[in-house]
Amino acid sequence: MDEMNSRTYVKEWQKTIRLSANTLRERMKSNKIVNLLRIKNVLKRDEEERILKISNERERTTELLLALFNLDFNPIPQLKIALIKTGQSEVLQYLVQQKDETEEADILKSYYGRCFIHLQDDTYVSAKEFQGQIQSLNGKLDKDEWILHLGGGIQITVSSKFPTVDFRQFWKPDESEKALPTKKGISLNRFKWERLCDVMDLIREFVPEIDLAHMCLKTHTDQLELESCKECNPFDQPKDNEDPQYNVCKEDMTDIIETVQIDGIA
Structure with missing residues (x-):
């Protein structure tokens, strides 16, 4: 050597x-x-x-x-x-890396351009779609935290206080002005996050159709359609117009978390 x-x-x-x-x-x-x-x-x-x-x-x-x-x-x-x-x-x-950067910066670097996440049915979200947002995170981390909405009330949170990537189902009580996190979720440290991304790269080899998937956010033709979508705008929908498909998305999130835990990532 x-x-x-x-x-x-x-x-x-x-x-x-x-x-x-x-x-x-x-x-x-x-x-x-x-x-x-x-x-x-x-x-x-x-x-x-x-x-x-x-x-x-x-x-x-x-x-x-x-x-x-x-x-x-x-x-x-x-x-x-x-x-x-x-x-x-x-x-x-x-497979260790140089420690010239902080744990938060390492997480964000591993996030960039590598991971596709399944939301429901044929809907996937790709980290590539948020390239500009991710590259500008350093300053925001110093202030508080950064949140990315994946769809259906599922959000990713990166905080300056904890060097983790947190996947969490959020909900919005009637009396609250903002969405609040629930217990449904999983928090990944740097190694677990990188390992999840590696597994997603492996999945793409066997399911190349993932590359053809589109984000729900980019499929709407106008603002009205976007605001009425329960995936992109889940907390401002009329309660008397509940869509069973939205509940399926919540169940999918639980399945994802259980699968990750079974595979030994969590």
């Missing part, structure tokens, strides 16, 4: 590999990972054959990490997916 340490200039993802190398050599099983990385064109066939010829597990992992370190592009997202596919998701926590 001397080549990793000898370079005077390295990219951020190369720093991640270098910082994590010792632990990964001890804990990562590289045999199946090498094949998956070759299928995804991260490694060439001759590199795969050369690495797999090494019988010692530690030396084989060392050679794999060195090959990844010398690439011209960032292989870490595909490495994470390969770890999940081979049942080594517990190793993800050892």
Whole structure:
């Protein structure tokens, strides 16, 4: 691994590999990972054959990490997916990053452009749609907190007090001027949030139709239609006009939380 340490200039993802190398050599099983990385064109066939010829597990992992370190592009997202596919998701926590940024900034960086979240039926929300808002969060975090409405009263909260991403079902009492959080929700720390995003990237490989999904907010033709939508504007609807579909959305949120907990993310 001397080549990793000898370079005077390295990219951020190369720093991640270098910082994590010792632990990964001890804990990562590289045999199946090498094949998956070759299928995804991260490694060439001759590199795969050369690495797999090494019988010692530690030396084989060392050679794999060195090959990844010398690439011209960032292989870490595909490495994470390969770890999940081979049942080594517990190793993800050892892919550490430089601590030049705060926990809040790390969360927001991992949020950007990576995660699709299912709301109901064929409706998904993509973090890419909020690129401008997310990039401007730093100042807002210093003041109080930042809230993003996903739909149907489900909101994401990022607070300066707690380095977490909080998914929560909100409701609005008759006497209240603003929506209030309920107990239905889940709070993810930095590692759990990144792991959820990695899993969503994995899901997109098997369900490519997600890329064709549209946000409910962007499907309305005028302001009147937007204001009457129970997904985009759930708290200002007439109570005598309850829509069963809105209740289904609440149940979907509970299913999402239970699924995340069962999978060991929570």
